[in-house]
Amino acid sequence: EVQLVQSGAEVKKPGESLKISCKGSGYSFTSYWIGWVRQMPGKGLEWMGIIYPGDSDTRYSPSFQGQVTISADKSISTAYLQWSSLKASDTAMYYCVRGTMVRGVITDFDYWGQGTLVTVSS
């Protein structure tokens, strides 16, 4: 059974750094893209970026380029999303997703993690 299990909820102060994780199991972790989707409170879905753990090829949404860093450690089948300096506007639920990419185009996200709630408040 394919599973994406994310790390627990976080409460941080503005300016602090953070790294959340997503562990994949039940499939070949290095053969599928893993991405991140943000959902701000009461709002819709926003794609942030995606990484191919097999060779660490990483693509970012223009809206999130330079704001976050996506990485992966294939030795432990885990992907990461990190911030160097959080803002209150980063408060949101973050989902990791397994993506299908065909000829450089992401076609869908077939599995989703349970979500990690990040709260940034002074």
Added chain:
Amino acid sequence: QSVLTQPPSVSAAPGQKVTISCSGSSSNIGNNYVSWYQQLPGTAPKLLIYENNKRPSGIPDRFSGSKSGTSATLGITGLQTGDEADYYCGTWDSSLSGVVFGGGTKLTVL
């Protein structure tokens, strides 16, 4: 403002049929596959439809997808109270070089 346009809400009675539209442009829906996601209250989204009209294993055939030009439609027949959720369309946008989603549609089963 989302790149893809969905109605904020739709409603229908149990057993009835409902459709949810998703409108885009030639840079996204017009030239790329559309997928649909269901988000039940308090849970993570789940893939319902991929490549415009295909259902993943385990998704009942009450759910269907179609695409025409720069618009896509999700259809749900035999509505159940358990179908009450937010529904999102998504696709690749070639101009933005990224995935875009609709703003979501809240389905109420009266």
